[in-house]
Amino acid sequence: xxxxxxxxxxxxxxCGATENIAxxxxxxxxxxxxxxxxxxxxSMFSSQVFADKNIVPTSIISENKVCIQCxxxxxxxxxxxxxxxxxxxxxxxxxxxxxxxxxxxxxxxKSRHDQTCIPCHGGKEASVVHSYSSSKHGTLMxxxxxxxxxxxxxxxxxxxxxxxxxxxxxxxxxNVSTTVRHDLMNDLETKYVTDSMSTVCQDxxxxxxxxxxxxxxxxxxxxxxxxxxxxNNLIEQATTEFGAEKLATANRQLMKMQxxxxxxxxxxxxxxxxxxxxxxxxxxxxxxxxxxxNLGELRRLGK
Amino acid sequence: MSKKPPxxxxxxxxxxxxxxxxxxxxxxxxxxxxGAGLYSRQWLPEAIFAYWNPxxxxxxxxTVVGEFSGEQCIECHSALTPGIVNDWxxxxxxxxxxxxxxxxxxxSNHEQLHMPTPDVCGSCHTTQHEQFQDEKRFGxxxxxxxxxxxxxxxxFVDKPKAEVTACLQCHSVATKCDSCHTRHKFxxxxxxxxxxxxxxxxxxxxxxDETYFHSKHGQLYLAEGETWDWSKPLRKGNxxxxxxxxxxMDEGKHQVANKSIWKFGIKQINPLTSxxxxxxxxxxxxCSDCHEADWSEDRLKEMDKERKRAWNxxxxxxxxxxxxxxxxxxxxxxxxxxxxxxDSAKDLMQYERIGFFEGQASAFYNTSAIERDYFExxxxxxLAAYKGSAHGDPSFIIKGHDAMDKSLEKIKRKAEKLHTxxxxxxxxxxxxxxxxxxxNGEYTEYNREHN
Numbered sequence: 001x002x003x004x005x006x007x008x009x010x011x012x013x014x015c016g017a018t019e020n021i022a023x024x025x026x027x028x029x030x031x032x033x034x035x036x037x038x039x040x041x042x043s044m045f046s047s048q049v050f051a052d053k054n055i056v057p058t059s060i061i062s063e064n065k066v067c068i069q070c071x072x073x074x075x076x077x078x079x080x081x082x083x084x085x086x087x088x089x090x091x092x093x094x095x096x097x098x099x100x101x102x103x104x105x106x107x108x109x110k111s112r113h114d115q116t117c118i119p120c121h122g123g124k125e126a127s128v129v130h131s132y133s134s135s136k137h138g139t140l141m142x143x144x145x146x147x148x149x150x151x152x153x154x155x156x157x158x159x160x161x162x163x164x165x166x167x168x169x170x171x172x173x174x175n176v177s178t179t180v181r182h183d184l185m186n187d188l189e190t191k192y193v194t195d196s197m198s199t200v201c202q203d204x205x206x207x208x209x210x211x212x213x214x215x216x217x218x219x220x221x222x223x224x225x226x227x228x229x230x231x232n233n234l235i236e237q238a239t240t241e242f243g244a245e246k247l248a249t250a251n252r253q254l255m256k257m258q259x260x261x262x263x264x265x266x267x268x269x270x271x272x273x274x275x276x277x278x279x280x281x282x283x284x285x286x287x288x289x290x291x292x293x294n295l296g297e298l299r300r301l302g303k
Numbered sequence: 304m305s306k307k308p309p310x311x312x313x314x315x316x317x318x319x320x321x322x323x324x325x326x327x328x329x330x331x332x333x334x335x336x337x338g339a340g341l342y343s344r345q346w347l348p349e350a351i352f353a354y355w356n357p358x359x360x361x362x363x364x365x366t367v368v369g370e371f372s373g374e375q376c377i378e379c380h381s382a383l384t385p386g387i388v389n390d391w392x393x394x395x396x397x398x399x400x401x402x403x404x405x406x407x408x409x410x411s412n413h414e415q416l417h418m419p420t421p422d423v424c425g426s427c428h429t430t431q432h433e434q435f436q437d438e439k440r441f442g443x444x445x446x447x448x449x450x451x452x453x454x455x456x457x458x459f460v461d462k463p464k465a466e467v468t469a470c471l472q473c474h475s476v477a478t479k480c481d482s483c484h485t486r487h488k489f490x491x492x493x494x495x496x497x498x499x500x501x502x503x504x505x506x507x508x509x510x511x512d513e514t515y516f517h518s519k520h521g522q523l524y525l526a527e528g529e530t531w532d533w534s535k536p537l538r539k540g541n542x543x544x545x546x547x548x549x550x551x552m553d554e555g556k557h558q559v560a561n562k563s564i565w566k567f568g569i570k571q572i573n574p575l576t577s578x579x580x581x582x583x584x585x586x587x588x589x590c591s592d593c594h595e596a597d598w599s600e601d602r603l604k605e606m607d608k609e610r611k612r613a614w615n616x617x618x619x620x621x622x623x624x625x626x627x628x629x630x631x632x633x634x635x636x637x638x639x640x641x642x643x644x645x646d647s648a649k650d651l652m653q654y655e656r657i658g659f660f661e662g663q664a665s666a667f668y669n670t671s672a673i674e675r676d677y678f679e680x681x682x683x684x685x686l687a688a689y690k691g692s693a694h695g696d697p698s699f700i701i702k703g704h705d706a707m708d709k710s711l712e713k714i715k716r717k718a719e720k721l722h723t724x725x726x727x728x729x730x731x732x733x734x735x736x737x738x739x740x741x742x743n744g745e746y747t748e749y750n751r752e753h754n
Contacts (some may be wrong), residue, residue, distance in 0.1 A: 134505050134512075136485060139498040146529070157386030160393075160488070204386030208364055212351040219465025223746070230744035267469070274506035276469035285668035286675050292740050293672030296634060300724050300735045 060102040064095035071096075081175035094120065109150045114141065117164040127259075131266035131275040137161045138270070157203040170200045184265050185225060217268035220276060224264040227284045228257050231291045238295050242302065250294045257287045340454030345645050346754060349464040355471035356450055356478045357418035367413040373404020380405070390487040403427075424480045434557035444567045445560035450477040458665035461643040463753050473503035492533035497524060500547045507683040509567070510690050510699065511547070518695040520544045539592040553589055562586055565606075568689030569682070570659040571614045574607050602695075609692040609700060613685050616707045620677050623718045624657045632718075632725035633671050635737035640669050641747050644754040673717045680710035 061067060072079045087094035099116050100107035110116070121128050132138045140161035152158035154166045168179045178196045201210045235250050260283040267275025336344030339359040353360040381388045396403035408419040417423070425432025438447040453459050453474040459467050476482040482503070483494040493499055497515060504511035515521040523544035535541040537549050551559050562582050564574055573579065583603055590599035627633050637653045655674060656662045659681075666678045688703025690696070728734045741747070 134502060136502050139502055140485060140493075143493060143496055143498050157384075157389055160386070160390060202384065204384055206364075206384065209354055212354070216349065216351045216465055216468050219463075220468065223463050223466045223749075226746035226749055230746045234740065234744065271472075273469055273472040273503060276472075278506040278508065281466050281469065282667045286679070288746070289668065289670065289675055290672050293634075296735070296737055296740050297720070297724070299740070300634075300728070 057104045061097060061104060062102055064093075064097060067096040067100075078172060078174050081173060084177070085175040086177045112150050112154070112163070112165050113145070114163045114165075117168075127263055127266055127275065127279070131263070131272040131279075132164070132270040134274055135270045135272040137163075138272075155203075162200070167197060167200050170197075180269075181265065184221070184261055185228070213271075220268050220281075221261075221265055224261045224280065224284055227288050228254075228261050231257055231288050234291060234295055238298065242298050246298060250291050253287050253291050253294070257284060260284045260287060338454075340451065340460075342454070342457075342460040342645060346460045349468065351468055352464075352471060354418065355468075355475040356454075358420045358422075358478060361418040363414055363416040365414045369413055370411045371406060371413060372411070373402065373406050376405035376409075387487050394488045394490070396487075396489065418479075420478060421480055431555075431557050438558040438560055441558065441560040441563060442566075444563070444569075446476045448477060449474040456664070457643075457645060457662075458668070460645055461750075461754055462668075463750060476503065495533050495537060495546065495548050496528070497521070497546045497548075504547070508686050510687055511694065514687075514690040514694040514696040514699045515547065517691075517698055520546075520695065545593075550589060562589075565610060565689065565693070568610070568613075568686050568693075569664075571610070574603075574610070606692045609688065612704070613688055613707065616704075616711055617681055617685060620680055620711055620714050621658050623714055624655075624674065624677055627673070627718055627721055628655050628657060630722070630725065632721045633673070634721060634724070635671060635741050639737050639741065641742050641751055643669070643750065644752070673714060673721065676710055676714050676717065680707055680714070684710060 057066070068079055082088050082096075087098075098120075099111045101110055118124060118129050123129065124133070133142065138161075141163050144160055145163075148159050153172060154170050159166055168176050170179075173179070173196065198210065198214065205213075231254055235247060235254060238250070239247055260280055263275045263283070264280035266272070267277070267280050330341070333341050334343050336342075338344070338346045338348060339356065340346075348356070348360045353362065377388055377391075391397050391405070408423055409416050421432055421435060425435075435447055438445045442448070443452050450471075453467075453470050459470060473482075481489070483499050484490060485493065485499075497512075501512035505513070516525060524546055527543065528546075531542060537553055537555050542549055551562070562585050564572070564579050564582050564586075566572060574583070583600075586603060587596050587599045590596075590602070624633075633655055637655045654661075655670070656666055657674065657677070663678065663681065666674050667682070670678070684703050684706035686703075688700050688707070691699025691701075691703060
């Protein structure tokens, strides 16, 4: 509307309207003179900027900036969210076309499926994907995905089982980074799920259940950290005693612990019993005792 | 004149008469605490456990006051938790002439809500509930005994609660029906699909998912399962290839463990006892839905052979470990390992647990590395081979046996090393004290006090 109003005045001016109008301020903060300049510049670079909302590109879109030209006007928040996300910061950039494809017609519906995320996140076998697909949510998704209406947005339990997008891009949140933890060893950041995620579950589960589950998940992750720190401290002490070279085996085991710690996190986040347990806690127990065994052997040999 | 019975009769008799009731009373006394299971006096549940074992631990929310009808529940919860209401609307419960509403299972008083237990579902679904409870007579492993098994396990009770919540997510199959018939749709068709089982039946000790999907049966399911009519009962002619439930819950029977011969592969059994012969016949009968009886019998025999091969390997490893134990060459010894919260009888019962019957199931933490190697060989590699064998996936048989061969070599080498180190220390008369390494540390110290 605002744009139309401005364009109307712009046309009036072209037709010889008074000087006063030209110097008055438009609601959007531009003087008419500046607006003419603005429209002129933009129209130089894009033929789409004047496009009516209902007129959408029909040819295959090959560049991200084509999408942004229109969508920044439509939903600036969405574009900014994406700009703040890890997707926009990594190289190569995960841009609009990476997920939505180049065909405007089914761009949104297509991108809502889990297959959009899986190839970049390690494929089916990767722990981040497998921890989800082995959860109850994941198995239900596998069984029911063909019966869902993928035209619907990720809100209000429109999907019986949540897929990647339902939780990580809830209400079209394009800053996926707000939904994941980055530094798993940082125990000051006690929440294994971020605040923006905690409301998502309430579409289906009771607030008390969610809060108990979350606090349990935090506890679970802290236990895993305790195991890691115990091993790390032992190795640090041993390094001063025996030198770094002799600790190669122990350090390799410590690296496995990082993976197993991550499994606990993924298991708690995706609610996969296997990742919380067999790929997580008992695996960490095994790492810890093997590190102790290795250091014990060094001590016994060193005597 | 009757002769006084000899001492070797009346002394054991009196001992038995005293100790059996005393044992019975002691066990029951242990179960009478505020927690649950054998350790109910030493262990209390975490808040989240209310949802895994509602019968024992669930307490209602008291944030909303009043009595509500089913329609009223739906009215509020359509906005509060739309997912639940959507599910219910799709369920059979909402389509009956006499609808089953929220309050029929959860109660009407919002301050005294309950979380439905199998008994609640069983009040209508009597056959299934009776069958499910009847499974208990087949012993563990079984669904119906899964929660008891967890709560009575020392390694469950000893570890921090936040850690072992992971266990209850699967072991709660005994205490709530929605493990398979997910809430609030409670669909029988959904529970018939293999995917309904695999959230729990996956991972290193029970790769049922991978072995089934690799098998010819599973490949057929993956290729055409989408087109099968899952509303049909699990019986001959209804499905072109068998699924988890088709074989283990034939005719929809809820005694899932009723035909279990090898008992999860965790111990060696005699597959030819009279009881197992009956089960073998039941299996052959089931396979006969598609296969010839002789052919099916041969497959069972093959499995027996594979199991024998596996146990021969496991016993070799067990022998090595028991020799080390006899020589006191395990490092650290059981008495040199940190104590746990429920270790009351620690000084009486201290020995390294080697083999299934000594409680090896707990040997995945707080043991020496070589014992853990054997644990993994027994619980991961052996069971992978077993599942491959049982589900018709040759790749897992090969993988499992290869891994066991490697583990056996590793255990042999490690044992030699421990032997040399132990002998050296004996000669010198000075043993490196493992306490400094094994007793201290953040997790170990935390777990000493907290379960």
